Amino acid sequence: MKKMILLALCLAMLAGMMTTVGAATTTVLNDNGEGTGNWYLRDNTAGTDSLSNVSPGADGTGKCLKLVNPNGRVLLVARNSAAIKYKKGYTYTINWKMKADDNETVYLAFFNGNMTTTPAVVTHAQLNSNTGKYSATTAWQNYSCTFTVNSISGGATTSSQPLMFRITSGGNMYLDDIVITETPCYTVSVTAGENGTVTKDGVAITSDFYVTEGNSITLNLTPDENYLPKVKVNGADYVVSNNQVTLTVNQATTVEVSFEQIPEVTPGIVEDASYNWFKEENGTPTIFSYHKLSSFNTGETYLEYGVKLWNTAKPEDTVTLAACNPNGEPATAVPDAQFAIRAYGKAITAENSYTVQPYVGEDLGESEVLSYK
Numbered sequence: 001m002k003k004m005i006l007l008a009l010c011l012a013m014l015a016g017m018m019t020t021v022g023a024a025t026t027t028v029l030n031d032n033g034e035g036t037g038n039w040y041l042r043d044n045t046a047g048t049d050s051l052s053n054v055s056p057g058a059d060g061t062g063k064c065l066k067l068v069n070p071n072g073r074v075l076l077v078a079r080n081s082a083a084i085k086y087k088k089g090y091t092y093t094i095n096w097k098m099k100a101d102d103n104e105t106v107y108l109a110f111f112n113g114n115m116t117t118t119p120a121v122v123t124h125a126q127l128n129s130n131t132g133k134y135s136a137t138t139a140w141q142n143y144s145c146t147f148t149v150n151s152i153s154g155g156a157t158t159s160s161q162p163l164m165f166r167i168t169s170g171g172n173m174y175l176d177d178i179v180i181t182e183t184p185c186y187t188v189s190v191t192a193g194e195n196g197t198v199t200k201d202g203v204a205i206t207s208d209f210y211v212t213e214g215n216s217i218t219l220n221l222t223p224d225e226n227y228l229p230k231v232k233v234n235g236a237d238y239v240v241s242n243n244q245v246t247l248t249v250n251q252a253t254t255v256e257v258s259f260e261q262i263p264e265v266t267p268g269i270v271e272d273a274s275y276n277w278f279k280e281e282n283g284t285p286t287i288f289s290y291h292k293l294s295s296f297n298t299g300e301t302y303l304e305y306g307v308k309l310w311n312t313a314k315p316e317d318t319v320t321l322a323a324c325n326p327n328g329e330p331a332t333a334v335p336d337a338q339f340a341i342r343a344y345g346k347a348i349t350a351e352n353s354y355t356v357q358p359y360v361g362e363d364l365g366e367s368e369v370l371s372y373k
Contacts, residue, residue, distance in 0.1 A: 024213040028084055029180040033057060033065040057176045058097040058140040064176035085158040086115060086149050089185045091212040093146045094163065096178040101171040104136040108145055109164050114153040118210075121147050136173070148185055148210050185210040188217065188247075189254045196223040196259035211249040219245040219255065226297070227259040267296040267303055267333050269358045269365030276356055278370035285372060286344040291358040291365065293337040303333040303361035307341050312353045312369055320359075333360050 031038060036053050048070055053063040086092065098106065109132050113123035122132040134143055152159045165175070190205045192198040198205050199220045211217055221229040221243045231238040231245055233255055238245060245255060273292035280286070289307045306322040322330040323339040331339070348354070350372040357367035 025181050025183045027179060027181050029178060031178045032062065033176040033178070034063050036065070039065065054174075058099075058174075059177075064097075064174050067173045067175075069171075069173075084180065085160045086152075087182065088149050088152050088157045089187070089210055091146065091148045091183045091185055091210075093144060093181050093183075094178075095142065095144045095180075097140050097142055097176045098134075098136050098165075099138060099140045099174050100136040101138065101173075103138065104171070104173070106134045106136045107164075107166045108132040108134060109166070110161055112161055114156075114161075115159050116150045116152075117147040118150055119147060121145070140174075140176070148212065150210060183212050183214075185212050186249050186252045188249060188252075190219065191254075191256050193258040195227045195261070196221060196229060196257070198222075198255075198257050211253075213250055214248065216246060216248045219247075219257075221245065221257060223259045226262050228262055230258045230260050232256040262297060264298050265294055265296045266298050266363070267300055267305075267360045268294040268363050269360060270294055271366055273338075274358060274365065274368070276368050276370055277373070278354060279373045280350075281342075281344070284344050285348050285350045286342055287348060287354055287356065287370060288340065288342055289356045289358070290340040291338070293333055293335065293339075293360055295335045296333075297335065300333075300361070304330045305333050305337070305339065305360035306330075306358070308357045308359055308364075309343055310355055311347075312355045315355070 034053065034057075036051055039051055050066075050068045052066050052068075054066045055063050057064040094108070100106075107122065109122045120131055132145070149159070165173075187208050188211050189208045190198055190200075192205070199222070200209075200217065202220075205219070221231075221240065223229050223243070229240050229243060231240050233245070233247065234251075234253060238255075245257075247253065247255075270292040273290075275290040276288065278285070278287045281288075287309065289309075291307070293305060304322050306320065308318050308320050310316075310318040321341050321343065323337075323341065325331045331337070343354075353369055353371045355367050355369050358365035
C-alpha cells in the first residue's frame, strides 16, 4: 500500500538549545528522541496514526521516536517550538539516524520553496524528484545533508520553515539523534579584466558566491598568449603560482584579477651573469668564458650563440667560437641558456692579452680584455 509519511521538523532556535561546536559552527538543534512531548501529529483525523517513544534508541540504549501509519496517509510531525530561522549566507548540516521496518525510499525537503540553496534542496511540491533522496534500511544508519542558503525570496535574510521526511509505503519509521548545525559563510567577489578568464571548478565566475567559513577555494586563471595574471586579494598583492589562486576564506573576500601583457624581450646576453678568466690550467694557458642568454620571448629561434675571441692587438684576426650541443653541433638559442667556452692551444700565449665578446645571433654583449694571471 502506497504510503506517505511527512515528518515536519519545526526546528527550534531557543537559546537553551544552541551550543557552540567550534569557533564558527553552532548547534541549533540536538534532539535525542527521548520525549514525545517535543513532537505532535498534524492531520491525524483518522486516529489510527501514532507517535511514541520506544526502546532502544539507535545506539542500543535510551529511546527513539517511532511513527506508525498503517493506512498510508499523509502525516505531518512537528516540534512544539518555534521553527529555525535559516539565515542567508549560512551553511547548514543536518545529521540524523533512521531506520524502517522495510527498506524505504526517504525524501528530505523543505515545506516551501522561498530559499535557493547550494546544492538545491527540494521543496514540498517536488517530493517525487530524486533530489534529497535517501534509502532507509531495516538497520540504523547515519544520514547527513549539507547546504548553503544563497538567497531568500523578497530580499529577506531569514526563512522560518520546517524540514520534512517522507517514506513511500506503509509501515513503521524510526528517528533518533537529529542534530542541526549552522556555520557562517562569507561572500567572495571576483572581478576579472580582459585578456584572460577566471574559473572555479571549471566554470566561469559570473557573480558573487558564498564560501563556508574556514573552507578553501581555488581559482584557475587562464591568461591569453603573452599575458600574465596579476592578483589582489582584499587589496593586497597576491603571488600567483601555476596560474592559480588558493584561499582559505575567513571573511568577506574580494579578488581582483588583471592580465598584463608580457613586455617583449629580444635575445641578448645577461651582462651581470658573465664571468671570464685567463690563466694556467693543467700547465696550459687557457681562456674560460661563461655567459647566460636573456629570458627572451619574441619567438626568435635557430639563433646561434657563443663568443668572439681575438688577440687584443690584432682585432682583424677575430675567431667565432659557437656554443655546441652534446652532439658537437652549433647550439640554437633558448631563453635563459647558460654556456661556457674554453680556448687554448698554440694561438693562446701568456705574453698576449685577448678580448672576448659573447654573442647571440646578431646581438653582441660587452667585450672584456683578459690578461694572463
